[in-house]
Amino acid sequence: MGMNTALAAEALRVREYAYAPYSGFCVGAALLAENGKIYTGCNVENAAYSPSNCAERTAFFKALSSGERKFKAIAIAGGKQGGPPVDYCPPCGVCRQVMIEFCDPELFDVILVKSEDDYIGSKLSELFPMGFGPGNLTARGADQEGGIQ
Ligand SMILES: O=c1ccn([C@H]2C[C@H](O)[C@@H](CO)O2)c(=O)[nH]1
Numbered sequence: 001m002g003m004n005t006a007l008a009a010e011a012l013r014v015r016e017y018a019y020a021p022y023s024g025f026c027v028g029a030a031l032l033a034e035n036g037k038i039y040t041g042c043n044v045e046n047a048a049y050s051p052s053n054c055a056e057r058t059a060f061f062k063a064l065s066s067g068e069r070k071f072k073a074i075a076i077a078g079g080k081q082g083g084p085p086v087d088y089c090p091p092c093g094v095c096r097q098v099m100i101e102f103c104d105p106e107l108f109d110v111i112l113v114k115s116e117d118d119y120i121g122s123k124l125s126e127l128f129p130m131g132f133g134p135g136n137l138t139a140r141g142a143d144q145e146g147g148i149q
């Protein structure tokens, strides 16, 4: 089994743990760290709605709080409760912003999973072009000469 298939299988497996009584939409994610470890996550909703967390960020925050800082890929599987995913489930804007904080957008793979043998991969840069990342805070272009110090 290849790594992407293994990640797809893990995303589908942890999707079963999703806590989504309000939307009825269950998502699982499997994040591959550079050292080969896989961190999983599901969405966790809340009666107050806004405290809800996506599967992708659950996986990232588990990994980050375990000391990981470098990542290669994430697989995401989502769809209505009670059945398998019928569509690809792209990450929301907030999760893309979290990804770009830690991942080189030209290298990081986002794998959208329908089933263990039906998934598509794209680079974060394709999903999130011109994202604002850590580098933007320190970049000093010629056009900024004499600008705000
Ligand atoms: O990529 C996605 C898209 C949605 N959700 C969650 C958020 C919410 O709990 C539910 C419906 O949006 O699915 C994720 O976890 N990841």
Ligand SMILES: [Zn+2]
Pocket: 054, 055, 056, 057, 091, 092, 093, 094, 095, 096
């Ligand atoms: Zn999200």
